[in-house]
Amino acid sequence: MRLLHTTTGEFYEFDDEKLEEVRYAVLSHMYAWNKEPELSYKAFRIIQEDHRYYSASPAPLSPTTTDAHFSLPSSHATHSWSSAIYSSSSTPFLGSTGVLDDPRVSPKIREACRIARTDNCDYIWVNTCCINDDSTLESTEAIHATFRRFSKASICYAYLADVPDPVDDSPIRSSGSPFYYSRWFNRAWTLQELIAPKHLMFVSRNWARLGTKDDLAEVISDITGIDEDILTHRKHYSDASVARRMYWASRRRATRVEDEAYSLMGLFGVTMQPMYGEGHQAFFRLQQEILMRTQDQSLFAWGTRSPPLQSPPADADPNSPCARFPPFHDAQDSTLFARSTSDFANSRAIGRMSHDSDLGFNLGQQYVFTPYGLRTQLPLIPLRSLLDRSAAKPADLASLHVAILTCGLTFDGARHFVALLLSYDQEPSPFGINVLIPKVLRGSGPSGPECPHIRLITISQCLLHSQAIRQSMRTQTAHLSSPNYVSESIVTVKTTMASLSQRSYKRLQDRGYAVEDENIGSLWFPLRRLCLSKGDVVFEVEYGSTRHGEEAAVQLIVKKCPPPGRELVSRVAPLVEPGSTHWVHSWRLTEFHLKDTLILSFGLECLPTSRSYFLNVVETAVDEV
Structure with a gap:
């Protein structure tokens, strides 16, 4: 886990299994509420490198501003900060005295570090700058580990960018208050960020403390439908039924529909491979994983x-x-x-x-x-x-x-x-x-x-x-069964099990492949294994027939595949990897990019007269596409 030092502004790596030994804070927030870009890991590393280059050792931070007097910069200053990050010029700000004082550091990160320091936290985790989004492995690991990382944090700060500072002790508990209608309570990811931490502090747009989760448990329960005992950790969240936990998420949304499922993995104790682009299929996969565990x-x-x-x-x-x-x-x-x-x-x-x-x-x-x-x-x-x-x-x-x-x-x-x-x-x-x-x-x-x-x-x-x-x-x-399924999932098949077509078998052999297509299932669970190998390329999948409505489909689970090359990683998404699930339909080809110059295309051929289905597989060189 990569953490940001709240004083030096440098990154430090920690073993996830030893997080209990580290006093760190986490930030829960909403993305780009004022249309400005978030400070990424790559942009933050540039700032750090600039300061290492122009300073042999980090200078002390300038005096921090108190909660009562701090305010966000003007729109002109915010625009200057955004422009500075993405400017083509890499000239550092020589007048700054430390990484966190650099004007290119977003006010959100700077203030998160400041408030964490006041609570004696040397480190903080902010997803936007602590995760390298260019690394698929790191992004996937972060999705799987978010619930655990929030649960082990010393304190979580929920930054409500759409809630102003209270004026004259104005009641934030009332049903008409800005706190009550904050977008933070409608975001999919913040559900686990609300439940997992033992200690959570809500802060306003200008970082004024609004109250803790325990203090505001009654109003939060009214807003979210989550039991007060679960919010205050007097009861474990798993004591609630699956349906009730799903209810907590029923009014929450994410920018990407897949995140509505991925954001719930920690709450249900399941893991699955994120595959952006699968749409509502992600939620079907989540339910199937839950069913296997409970x-x-x-x-x-x-x-x-x-x-x-x-x-x-x-x-x-x-x-x-x-x-x-x-x-x-x-x-x-x-x-x-x-x-x-x-x-x-x-x-x-x-x-x-x-x-x-x-x-x-x-x-x-x-x-x-x-x-x-x-x-x-x-x-x-x-x-x-x-x-x-x-x-x-x-x-x-x-x-x-x-x-x-x-x-x-x-x-x-x-x-x-x-x-x-x-x-x-x-x-x-x-x-x-x-x-x-x-x-x-x-x-x-x-x-x-x-x-x-x-x-x-x-x-x-x-x-x-x-x-x-x-x-x-x-x-x-x-x-x-579900004959009218609106997406790809487990459904009824009353026809012959799909198998590799003889035409594809011969064509692949002519292209130099060793082809194995065998039945590995049973009466109750028909399943086949297809293994294609040529030189250093080995591609093995398990597949079975399925159907939604009157349309047939084949579900493929990848077992073996070549590791992706550097050029392929930058060009293709999502990548093919062991354990990933894919679908083959009669009305489209499903492509597997195995090498920088090699694509295997899978299609489904339906023969209505015999109610039979065959897989067609074609090897295509990239320069032929």
Whole structure:
């Protein structure tokens, strides 16, 4: 970890495993709120080198300014600072007495160092200047380590550039205050920067101290929806369900859509390779990684819930409804995984529950991704068992079931489970596999306009304990599929496993490649391995068929590839590396730049008459493109 010395303005390297021995601060901030560029690592190194060249030893800092009298420079001065950084002239400022006094150093970094010194921190971490963005490895490492680095810091300063200094003790706790509406609370990355540090100080535009996270826990909880006990570290953040943690992020956004997923890795204790350009696929990958690390099924508890279904009174008419249920007239296909954190906007109250302690059985949840969907065991109840006889029902009600998830919420002191609405796939599956598709009930109100689509059914624990419901409940091994997926992820495939085309096999051999294409999967998880080798080039991938909607696709996971050359690093992004995931479609080529002069292009050929799919691979020299 690279830290900036708060007095000398020099960089120092520390082992991440020994950060407990270092007293350092971290800065949490918003990018370029005033349209000015941030000071990069490269620009800061130029300033440091200039001072080393013109001074044998660093001069002491000039006297610091107190909190009460400090103010940001005028727009003219700020413009001069920006111009100085990016000026073609490298002439140093000979009048400066130290690195941090150099006018080319941004006011944000200078003041962050000053306030850290007042709190006896010799070092500070500022992501803009402490990370070399030219290094893909360093940037990736920083993304993975941010949560840990913030949690080990002695103090974190949250710089709210859009919050002025308090005037006459003006209440920042009020719902109409600038603090309450700061953009800092809407930024994706600042969620982990809020939760991870034990000690966090909010500072204003002019670096006046506004209060600590502990002091302001009540108002911060009101702004963010995060429990006060979690903000103050009286409870661990992992005590909150997956759905509730997703809710915390549901109103936060990032400049790049992928960062909405990458910024949550630390909060869920997962790691995955950042691949900018993948769009919403990043959030699908995040959910799949979370599922592999936890049995918390609240990951599926997103979207609109039904009113609670409860047991009718003992003296009620047998035909009376369990609860007032919105009228609906049909069921539409849904998806298993959410498209973004915003889908969890209604999941604040969702907490963990147990089949074992609350329903009397334990399934020992396991999840396996297969081409037929996510394979797991679920307790299923026919939807018609839960509704009254007079309720409006869609035509395919017989195929609709609910899967009781291990999560729920409390209404009026009573515990309620959340259930996922599912329907058996009407197309026959091979080998007797049960494929279930998530559904939503599309309803309409009395005056005609559509009501929100109901994806989740809320069922009281008492109702689930009733004899009639228990008799209709069945535990099944099922494959949860998503036929209308809006992005590339785990979906149903009911066709032949894709394999390398004979034409490509022969063409690659003619170009001097040794070609191996073999089946390494099983009945439940078809998978193939393709290895291409020629000279010092070895390219090995594992691949499997998948589908979204009516379109087929192939997922490739790179196992071996040549290390990228210097020219390739500067020219191609993202780079191909072991562990990276890629997708091949019938309507585009997926290119792998393996050498400065070598490209392998993968395409997918579909034969509708035989319902077969073949990989086509072509070697292309860069000078042929």
